[in-house]
Amino acid sequence: xxxxxxxxxxxxxxxxxxxxxxxxxxxxxxxxxxxxxxxxxxxxxxxxxxxxxxxxxxxxxxxxxxxxxxxxxxxxxxxxxx
Amino acid sequence: xxxxxxxxxxxxxxxxxxxxxxxxxxxxxxxxxxxxxxxxxxxxxxxxxxxxxxxxxxxxxxxxxxxxxxxxxxxxxxxxxxxxxxxxxxxxxxxxxxxxxxxxxxxxxxxxxxxxxxxxxxxxxxxxxxxx
Numbered sequence: 001x002x003x004x005x006x007x008x009x010x011x012x013x014x015x016x017x018x019x020x021x022x023x024x025x026x027x028x029x030x031x032x033x034x035x036x037x038x039x040x041x042x043x044x045x046x047x048x049x050x051x052x053x054x055x056x057x058x059x060x061x062x063x064x065x066x067x068x069x070x071x072x073x074x075x076x077x078x079x080x081x082x
Numbered sequence: 083x084x085x086x087x088x089x090x091x092x093x094x095x096x097x098x099x100x101x102x103x104x105x106x107x108x109x110x111x112x113x114x115x116x117x118x119x120x121x122x123x124x125x126x127x128x129x130x131x132x133x134x135x136x137x138x139x140x141x142x143x144x145x146x147x148x149x150x151x152x153x154x155x156x157x158x159x160x161x162x163x164x165x166x167x168x169x170x171x172x173x174x175x176x177x178x179x180x181x182x183x184x185x186x187x188x189x190x191x192x193x194x195x196x197x198x199x200x201x202x203x204x205x206x207x208x209x210x211x212x213x214x
Binding site: 011055058076077079082 | 130131135170195197201202213214
């Protein structure tokens with residue numbers, strides 16, 4: 001942890017992975033930041049697209065959920081398996 | 083049997099894992115790559131997963147259909163390139179009677195398509211590919 005901030009590991013898949021150019025990005029964000037803040041933190045333009053979901057440490061969460069230092073946060077675009 | 087596979091799926095082997103002497107019905111869904119020749123010719127689908135969470139979600143689905151339908155579930159999804167006609171997913175549900183087996187299988191497939199973090203990239207005959 002750095003002063004006043006937390007460090008989280010962001011996981012990216014499929015189209016979002018290709019768009020960002022990485023499958024995993026470690027970012028430091030202010031304490032109190034939420035998964036919904038990571039879209040802008042990654043430098044992605046505009047607001048998150050409709051249907052974007054978030055998971056913290058493998059569990060679905062709301063975009064406004066808390067994140068702890070060291071959390072693993074996945075940004076999950078609409079799934080298309082099956 | 084719950085999981086992801088880089089190798090071709092063996093439908094019979096997946097079905098065998100839900101055999102139960104008290105279950106008289108097994109419903110099986112096999113999802114395969116479609117050519118869609120009348121739209122934009124597809125040659126293959128390529129699947130990617132958030133593997134740890136995908137397997138956890140599939141296990142949650144198995145628990146759900148056990149609780150709600152009294153069914154045993156097997157669910158295996160392919161990763162990587164799946165050619166036209168090849169199975170991408172096999173879902174088998176066994177239950178004491180056919181109605182519960184059909185309902186459990188459909189419920190499980192619907193939940194897979196909604197909540198399991200797996201994505202497909204569509205490869206077209208013209209050489210292009212796009213995430214679906």
